[in-house]
Amino acid sequence: MKPLKKVLLFLLVCLLIFAAILTYNYFNFESKQISVEKAEKVAIDPGAIHRFSKALQIKTVSPENLADFDSLEFKKFNDFMKSSYPLMDSLLIKKQFNDFSHLFLWKGTDTSLKPIILMAHLDVVPVIEKNLPEWKSPPFAGVIKNDTIWGRGAIDDKVGVIAISEAVEWLLKNNYRPKRDIYLAFGHDEEIGGPRGATAIASYLKDQGVEAEFIMDEGGVIANGLVPGVSKDVALIGTAEKGFLSLNFSVKIEGGHSSMPGKETAIDVLASAISKIKKNPLPTKFTVPLEGFIDYLGPEMPFANKLIFANKGILKPIILSAFEKSPSSSAMIRTTTAPTIFNSGVKDNIIPQRANATVNFRILPETTIQDVLDHVTKVINDDRVKIEKSSTMNEASNLSSTDSYGFQLINRTIKELYPEVFTSPNLVVGATDSRHFKLLSPNIYRFSPIHLNEDTKKSFHGLNERLAVSDFNNGIQFYINLLKNSN
Ligand SMILES: [Zn+2]
Structure with missing residues (x-):
């Protein structure tokens, strides 16, 4: 054979091997999407959305300047929680931090199991005064119209506080007892870094020797049309x-x-x-x-x-x-x-x-x-x-595994309720209060059961923050199922 022919033949063989490897990997790239039975849904109290509306009307704003902090509004939120969730208030062990952050402990029946911590924050970012005319519904009126609820905090993150509280209240009303201890941690200053809320709660829990099985906070959502190349919605779980x-x-x-x-x-x-x-x-x-x-x-x-x-x-x-x-x-x-x-x-x-x-x-x-x-x-x-x-900084979080009990539980609960979505681990590019909890568990996941698309994504810290009423109700259902599944 002539040398040139030899070289060409060699290249052809290389190319074929390369193509074979690519093809082999393609056919062995198996789906990680689990299939589970669809969950049965409970009847969500029609009063829940009105309580959510009330919560949105309270101006728990974390201001740029601490001097503008309106403690009366935060006090109102304390009262709102107490009167809206009487069973949670009376049956769970509760503790306040710097007056306005809340920790609830729901004692489990099996002390050998590690607790679960559900987090959310009750403060919101300010609304820029000059942008007010551009809001289609006022930011602090909690208006419900055409199956949508409007207001600052509708997606970030009063939906978390209220949906978790509604779920726990529902479970208490239905005589449910968790096996694991369940902690609910609601910070009041996440939007300014959580120095008096999440930080204080975390150091208290650390002092108590709490080691959580997993922690769940905001940070991931069900992305609608936001992941290129994927036809369905994707539930992104921040790991x-x-x-x-x-x-x-x-x-x-x-x-x-x-x-x-x-x-x-x-x-x-x-x-x-x-x-x-x-x-x-x-x-x-x-x-x-x-x-x-x-x-x-x-x-x-x-x-x-x-x-x-x-x-x-x-x-x-x-x-x-x-x-x-x-x-x-x-x-x-x-x-x-x-x-x-x-x-x-x-x-x-x-x-x-x-x-x-x-x-x-x-x-x-x-x-x-x-x-x-x-x-x-x-x-x-x-x-x-x-x-x-500059003074505020934080290291990137640790990496939480997708093999853990917590990830599997969240993943399964999502699939049961939203069978039409894909689920995926994800990197959260913003910061959440969960970063202060890193010493309490290696398994920290960030997910809110709400849909965001290209349009509603902009309302996050922006104009016209709003949420579909169905998302809110499904959110309550999600936390009910998550807690039930944890048994
Ligand atoms: Zn937030």
């Missing part, structure tokens, strides 16, 4: 969440008159530093939650996507570059870099001596705050730029 870090950068250089500028001014140096950081982001990476996402949803995708995901080990670069295309999927594969503040100068003919900027990073699991700091310092490589960490 980890990203960390948070803001770095403040400052440069101080002799200023002067703008008619005789120096070679480099404070603005020049800082602008170049920020530009370097943006051009050299932290590297893209596969994380465990992303691999889980691929394993759970890949088999349900059309041929081309399925083929690629089935071969994630070999085709990693293709997957990473596809994820890089949109901001939301890009956030899944890297520690993001977002310059958020840039300040310098006061007058057009004065060269300022100082320039300051802030850059916000959302950190992937298994990357640390120190890693980000080291990366940024190395990339800037300029001693004139002073780098300081």
